[in-house]
Amino acid sequence: MLGIDAAAGAASLVGAAQAEARSQPGKDPGLSLVEHLLTERLGCSRPAPGLIAVGVLYLVGDNLDAKNFLLDIEDVSDLSGLTQRLAVHAPEPRDAARAGAFVRFLLDAYGAATLQDFARALRPGAPVGQVCLDTTGKSLAMIELQWSETLSHEPPMRGVLPFMRWTAGLLRPYRFHSTMLVVGILIQTLYAAFMPLWLHQLFDDGITPHNAGVIWRTLAYLIGGFLVTASAGLAIDFSVSALGPRAMGDVRRQVFDKLLLLSSRTLNRFKSGDIVSIFSTDMFIVENAVVRSVAGIVGKVFLMLGSIVTAVDLDWRMALATVSLLAIAFWAPRQVARFAVKAAYDRKVEDGKFAGFIKETAQLLPVIRTLDIGEHRRGLFNEQADTIYKTSYRQYLMGELTSRATVFCISAAQLGIIGLGAALSLTGTVSGGVVVAYIGLLLAIGGSAGGIASLLPTAIQAVGSWQRIESLLARPADAPDAERAAEPDLPLSRVAFQDVSFSYTGERLNLDDITLETQVPRRVALVGPSGSGKSTVINLLSRNYDALKGTILLNNTDIRDVDNRTLRALMAVVNQDTTLFEGSIRYNIGIGRLGATDAEIEQAARDAEIHDFITTLPNGYDTEVGEGGKLLSGGQRQRIVIARALLHDPQILLLDEATSALDAEAEAAINETLAKISSKRMMFSVTHRLNSCPDMDMICVFREGRLVEQGTHEELLALHGVYAGMWEKQADISIDSSGQDVDISVERLRKIPLFASVPQEDLEGIRHMLRVEEVPADTVLTVEGTTTGRFYILARGMVESSVLLGDGTSLTMEILEVGDFFGEFALLEGVPNPTTCRTRLPCMLLSLSRQDLRHVADLHRTADEQSELEKEIVATLDRRLDAKLEELIGRRLASKQRGAAPRATADAAGPSV
Ligand SMILES: Nc1ncnc2c1ncn2[C@@H]1O[C@H](COP(=O)(O)OP(=O)(O)OP(=O)(O)O)[C@@H](O)[C@H]1O
Numbered sequence: 001m002l003g004i005d006a007a008a009g010a011a012s013l014v015g016a017a018q019a020e021a022r023s024q025p026g027k028d029p030g031l032s033l034v035e036h037l038l039t040e041r042l043g044c045s046r047p048a049p050g051l052i053a054v055g056v057l058y059l060v061g062d063n064l065d066a067k068n069f070l071l072d073i074e075d076v077s078d079l080s081g082l083t084q085r086l087a088v089h090a091p092e093p094r095d096a097a098r099a100g101a102f103v104r105f106l107l108d109a110y111g112a113a114t115l116q117d118f119a120r121a122l123r124p125g126a127p128v129g130q131v132c133l134d135t136t137g138k139s140l141a142m143i144e145l146q147w148s149e150t151l152s153h154e155p156p157m158r159g160v161l162p163f164m165r166w167t168a169g170l171l172r173p174y175r176f177h178s179t180m181l182v183v184g185i186l187i188q189t190l191y192a193a194f195m196p197l198w199l200h201q202l203f204d205d206g207i208t209p210h211n212a213g214v215i216w217r218t219l220a221y222l223i224g225g226f227l228v229t230a231s232a233g234l235a236i237d238f239s240v241s242a243l244g245p246r247a248m249g250d251v252r253r254q255v256f257d258k259l260l261l262l263s264s265r266t267l268n269r270f271k272s273g274d275i276v277s278i279f280s281t282d283m284f285i286v287e288n289a290v291v292r293s294v295a296g297i298v299g300k301v302f303l304m305l306g307s308i309v310t311a312v313d314l315d316w317r318m319a320l321a322t323v324s325l326l327a328i329a330f331w332a333p334r335q336v337a338r339f340a341v342k343a344a345y346d347r348k349v350e351d352g353k354f355a356g357f358i359k360e361t362a363q364l365l366p367v368i369r370t371l372d373i374g375e376h377r378r379g380l381f382n383e384q385a386d387t388i389y390k391t392s393y394r395q396y397l398m399g400e401l402t403s404r405a406t407v408f409c410i411s412a413a414q415l416g417i418i419g420l421g422a423a424l425s426l427t428g429t430v431s432g433g434v435v436v437a438y439i440g441l442l443l444a445i446g447g448s449a450g451g452i453a454s455l456l457p458t459a460i461q462a463v464g465s466w467q468r469i470e471s472l473l474a475r476p477a478d479a480p481d482a483e484r485a486a487e488p489d490l491p492l493s494r495v496a497f498q499d500v501s502f503s504y505t506g507e508r509l510n511l512d513d514i515t516l517e518t519q520v521p522r523r524v525a526l527v528g529p530s531g532s533g534k535s536t537v538i539n540l541l542s543r544n545y546d547a548l549k550g551t552i553l554l555n556n557t558d559i560r561d562v563d564n565r566t567l568r569a570l571m572a573v574v575n576q577d578t579t580l581f582e583g584s585i586r587y588n589i590g591i592g593r594l595g596a597t598d599a600e601i602e603q604a605a606r607d608a609e610i611h612d613f614i615t616t617l618p619n620g621y622d623t624e625v626g627e628g629g630k631l632l633s634g635g636q637r638q639r640i641v642i643a644r645a646l647l648h649d650p651q652i653l654l655l656d657e658a659t660s661a662l663d664a665e666a667e668a669a670i671n672e673t674l675a676k677i678s679s680k681r682m683m684f685s686v687t688h689r690l691n692s693c694p695d696m697d698m699i700c701v702f703r704e705g706r707l708v709e710q711g712t713h714e715e716l717l718a719l720h721g722v723y724a725g726m727w728e729k730q731a732d733i734s735i736d737s738s739g740q741d742v743d744i745s746v747e748r749l750r751k752i753p754l755f756a757s758v759p760q761e762d763l764e765g766i767r768h769m770l771r772v773e774e775v776p777a778d779t780v781l782t783v784e785g786t787t788t789g790r791f792y793i794l795a796r797g798m799v800e801s802s803v804l805l806g807d808g809t810s811l812t813m814e815i816l817e818v819g820d821f822f823g824e825f826a827l828l829e830g831v832p833n834p835t836t837c838r839t840r841l842p843c844m845l846l847s848l849s850r851q852d853l854r855h856v857a858d859l860h861r862t863a864d865e866q867s868e869l870e871k872e873i874v875a876t877l878d879r880r881l882d883a884k885l886e887e888l889i890g891r892r893l894a895s896k897q898r899g900a901a902p903r904a905t906a907d908a909a910g911p912s913v
């Protein structure tokens with residue numbers, strides 16, 4: 001790992017380390033050796049950096065997989081402090097683990113060479129932030145973030161005993177039923193403990209000497225005890241039936257509260273199927289175990305303990321043998337139980353994945369049909385089903401083996417004890433009565449052990465489920481509430497970003513040093529290519545994530561100092577995701593401000609241009625929207641979400657492509673409302689359509705996470721920069737106010753390389769031939785490999801072009817926006833489309849067919865006979881086809897090399913396909 005030639009000079013290193021160990025008796029000789037290696041072989045400073053030395057030593061021990069060592073978020077947040085502590089002190093165990101995890105992370109993420117550079121650069125007194133920057137090119141905050149993203153939140157595997165302790169903790173608040181349960185178990189135990197003694201008495205003092213008085217008295221004890229124990233059994237049944245569901249109700253509440261608080265980062269990684277299966281299957285399994293197994297197992301263990309006390313009373317030698325043999329008999333199956341718990345946990349994890357897969361398939365069924373990837377999904381299903389089979393097999397087998405091992409070991413122990421009793425009675429050391437009582441005792445012990453064994457598989461399965469519940473509870477919560485919650489002075493008059501940088505994963509900056517300042521009322525447009533960071537700005541403003549560096553100010557208050565509730569009351573967000581809650585339209589709008597009157601809800605719906613539609617529905621505002629709102633169209637859902645935001649009446653309105661699913665007419669109407677309401681508040685609006693930009697007070701142009709231009713429409717046009725280019729691309733395409741008609745200028749057509757040198761009159765001809773088409777979202781316009789289709793210019797909406805990979809998944813190549821064009825291969829005879837183009841949003845398109853183009857140019861003539869237009873079209877297409885094919889091959893290769901990542905999105909939208 002450190003590039004050390006093992007043979008060369010190893011002896012001298014070891015010698016030096018030994019000498020140091022002798023001179024510093026408290027010091028770990030292993031650490032001395034690693035330090036010598038670092039200084040002498042890698043040229044690190046002397047003394048060697050403690051962080052790296054301790055980390056390497058930790059890894060060389062038994063902990064090669066240190067990234068899975070259970071560290072908390074706090075453990076990875078103070079690399080400087082850790083480095084300083086390890087530079088001077090002997091490491092605490094937790095610090096050693098942190099150092100190990102850090103070295104492992106550096107090695108995994110950056111490779112051995114960077115680890116070496118890091119170790120060399122980490123000289124005494126060198127700031128670790130500078131070392132990070134010099135060796136990885138990233139700031140300390142980025143490295144800490146990237147490191148924290150590698151953390152595992154899986155709790156270490158635990159067994160049945162900790163599970164029982166956890167259960168006891170759950171039951172404690174329910175005193176009445178818990179007491180009833182304990183008393184019931186104690187009565188059963190006492191009866192079981194006394195019964196052999198009574199049998200002993202009956203045999204030795206009653207039957208053998210024919211003493212009727214003793215016989216009747218003992219029989220009365222036995223029958224009385226039996227009746228009391230039966231009642232105790234009933235009490236146990238009543239109490240576990242009440243306790244199990246109540247205790248699990250508490251756990252459900254606890255997990256649900258956690259779910260509401262999960263951080264956005266955690267949610268990104270958590271599969272929704274997992275969460276659903278934790279609430280459904282896992283909770284059920286744990287509840288079942290609490291009701292059926294836990295009390296049973298505790299009762300049986302008490303019975304055994306009671307029997308052992310009786311055993312001591314009967315004969316201490318046999319009792320000693322019993323305890324020793326039972327200890328062995330229970331120790332052995334525990335070794336198997338460990339594997340059983342792991343298998344149960346794995347099975348639950350697979351269950352979660354499977355539930356997620358089924359949910360996704362059901363949700364995306366229309367997409368699966370359009371892409372015709374049913375077979376491919378069936379293949380994935382079979383793989384998952386196969387994995388479920390394997391994990392279930394292991395789970396059941398291990399569970400049953402644990403129980404079988406318990407029964408086997410206990411029976412063997414029983415035989416041993418009976419043998420011992422028989423031998424002792426031969427020598428006259430114990431009486432016949434004692435042996436008979438012992439056989440009764442062993443029956444009780446055997447019965448208890450058998451009971452435990454039969455309850456174990458359920459308990460083991462529950463431990464697996466409990467671990468999953470715990471792993472959800474261990475996830476980091478959302479940004480915590482500010483400690484010294486400050487109220488920003490209202491009304492808001494200023495929103496400012498000061499040197500804000502942000503990264504989702506620590507791999508690269510998704511926002512890089514953003515500084516912007518706006519006064520309220522102000523309308524700000526955020527524009528830029530796909531993936532440039534516009535939604536990220538909205539995410540930071542709504543505090544879904546916190547900035548890595550820099551501050552966001554509301555008036556003069558840092559957004560992190562504002563109490564979350566206050567902050568969320570100030571803002572409303574409308575984004576592209578318009579999934580609704582199951583319930584009525586009234587409910588879905590009303591949750592914008594709980595307690596709003598019906599009149600207020602209706603007003604909001606009017607402002608969002610949806611009231612008229614709602615009144616045409618038979619149930620009006622009480623119409624059910626279905627799961628996720630699927631009974632409504634995308635545009636209707638979006639208007640309901642806008643109505644909800646308007647009802648909230650926020651100080652800051654955050655719109656992320658809020659009108660993307662609407663037709664042009666509805667969009668224009670809603671924009672008018674938004675313009676009205678934003679006259680007295682702040683509005684940040686992410687948009688791909690620049691036609692609303694001239695009315696905005698400020699336009700921020702993003703590109704690859706940087707704010708490249710800001711200013712008013714006129715200022716930005718005068719810059720002739722990125723915005724001006726985007727504007728130019730879109731401006732010559734106009735949609736009339738009814739949203740029905742689209743026009744494109746001849747100048748715009750000329751900017752399409754295909755038509756660059758076409759004579760003016762031919763271009764006029766082409767312009768008139770363009771057909772206006774309105775297409776809903778998720779429509780496939782060109783299909784990879786086919787020669788049919790049309791040439792399209794995008795006037796509104798967004799189109800995704802993708803290619804199908806060998807494994808049946810599709811790779812997104814480009815996101816096309818307004819002004820982009822695609823499908824030009826359809827204009828040529830026999831050249832297949834290189835990609836499939838599908839609308840992401842409802843689109844308005846201008847299109848041209850091969851047939852139409854023939855009116856202007858006959859593409860079948862020989863080269864000599866071709867007009868300038870035809871020659872240009874053919875030549876351009878040839879060039880573009882070659883370039884495209886090269887790019888395609890490159891991307892396919894890259895995606896194959898990435899192997900596991902089937903989908904990738906192109907960084908920025910290019911002009912065409
Ligand atoms: N949850 C996430 N985890 C990791 N990376 C993310 C996440 N969300 C976004 N990104 C990345 O951050 C970058 C900026 O994304 P963002 O969503 O802000 O882009 P955008 O400008 O809103 O694009 P679009 O116009 O397509 O909505 C992208 O490169 C994206 O891949």
Ligand SMILES: [Mg+2]
Nearest residue numbers: 534535536656
């Ligand atoms: Mg976005």
